[in-house]
Amino acid sequence: MTALRRFVDAPAFQTAITSAILLAAVVVGIQTYPEAVDRWGPLLHAVDRLILWIFVGEAVLKMGAEGARPWRYFFDPWNVFDFSIVAVCFLPIGGQYLTVLRLARLLRVLKLVRALPRLQVLVTALLKSIPSMFYISILLSLLFYLYAVFGTFLFRANDPVHFPDLQTSVLTMYRVSTLEDWTDVMYTNMYGCDEYGYRDISERCTHPEAHGWSAALFFSSFTLLATMVILNLFIGVIMTGMEEAQKELADSNAVGEGARPGLVSLPLQLARLSAQLAEIQTELSELARRSDGTGRD
Numbered sequence: 461m462t463a464l465r466r467f468v469d470a471p472a473f474q475t476a477i478t479s480a481i482l483l484a485a486v487v488v489g490i491q492t493y494p495e496a497v498d499r500w501g502p503l504l505h506a507v508d509r510l511i512l513w514i515f516v517g518e519a520v521l522k523m524g525a526e527g528a529r530p531w532r533y534f535f536d537p538w539n540v541f542d543f544s545i546v547a548v549c550f551l552p553i554g555g556q557y558l559t560v561l562r563l564a565r566l567l568r569v570l571k572l573v574r575a576l577p578r579l580q581v582l583v584t585a586l587l588k589s590i591p592s593m594f595y596i597s598i599l600l601s602l603l604f605y606l607y608a609v610f611g612t613f614l615f616r617a618n619d620p621v622h623f624p625d626l627q628t629s630v631l632t633m634y635r636v637s638t639l640e641d642w643t644d645v646m647y648t649n650m651y652g653c654d655e656y657g658y659r660d661i662s663e664r665c666t667h668p669e670a671h672g673w674s675a676a677l678f679f680s681s682f683t684l685l686a687t688m689v690i691l692n693l694f695i696g697v698i699m700t701g702m703e704e705a706q707k708e709l710a711d712s713n714a715v716g717e718g719a720r721p722g723l724v725s726l727p728l729q730l731a732r733l734s735a736q737l738a739e740i741q742t743e744l745s746e747l748a749r750r751s752d753g754t755g756r757d
Contacts, residue, residue, distance in 0.1 A: 582702070585702040620664055
């Protein structure tokens with residue numbers, strides 16, 4: 461391993477980069493206050509440029525650590541992400557595109573994901589879960605659509621605020637799925653708009669109709685399916701992705717950094733301990749054999 465590689469992988473270097481990322485987050489936050497920008501504008505700009513050049517130096521050092529093949533730096537998707545953020549900050553943009561530059565500066569805070577391995581595992585788990593989450597989203601969208609259509613036909617006359625048309629009904633079902641005052645929507649259709657929910661807008665309650673327990677069954681069944689079942693599928697998918705990401709991280713540590721103390725995976729440690737135990741048993745057997753031979757003499 462080259463000296464530059466050891467320097468880049470050193471904990472002190474990683475701590476310095478993490479500190480620079482945190483400083484970038486603080487600077488971006490301060491820049492949201494106009495009075496602070498008016499007072500410390502030149503200092504904030506200088507610190508911002510310093511942070512940018514620290515990130516440039518990080519990229520250069522990591523490329524140099526690859527030795528004669530610096531392009532291997534781009535084989536890591538996280539390195540590509542870091543390089544893209546730094547590159548955007550050097551684009552000659554301004555004026556109406558100033559927001560893009562500010563966004564690029566804000567994205568530098570996301571480098572913290574790369575600096576903290578546990579956060580990296582979380583992001584990796586989310587990315588791995590996207591395909592399964594897509595199909596769960598389709599199932600959830602179908603549920604929203606079916607209940608929204610049924611709710612529009614059933615409650616439009618009584619509740620023109622929440623169920624006037626299909627698109628508003630879909631939004632209402634999304635509200636119900638988040639459990640945000642969903643009982644108010646249910647009670648309005650259980651007891652009628654003249655009895656509940658339309659006190660301040662009574663002029664819109666033109667055709668009150670109490671649906672009773674049919675409304676309770678409608679909203680309770682939707683809440684059970686959408687919130688208690690389907691949304692929990694998202695949690696299960698993410699947990700599965702988390703296990704896969706942690707396993708990949710352990711395997712990469714065992715293969716790529718197995719020679720480093722403290723970074724060896726548990727299976728590799730067990731294999732080494734088993735080999736050492738076998739050697740000790742062999743030595744004990746040899747000593748016992750020699751002891752028996754000496755006793756007979």
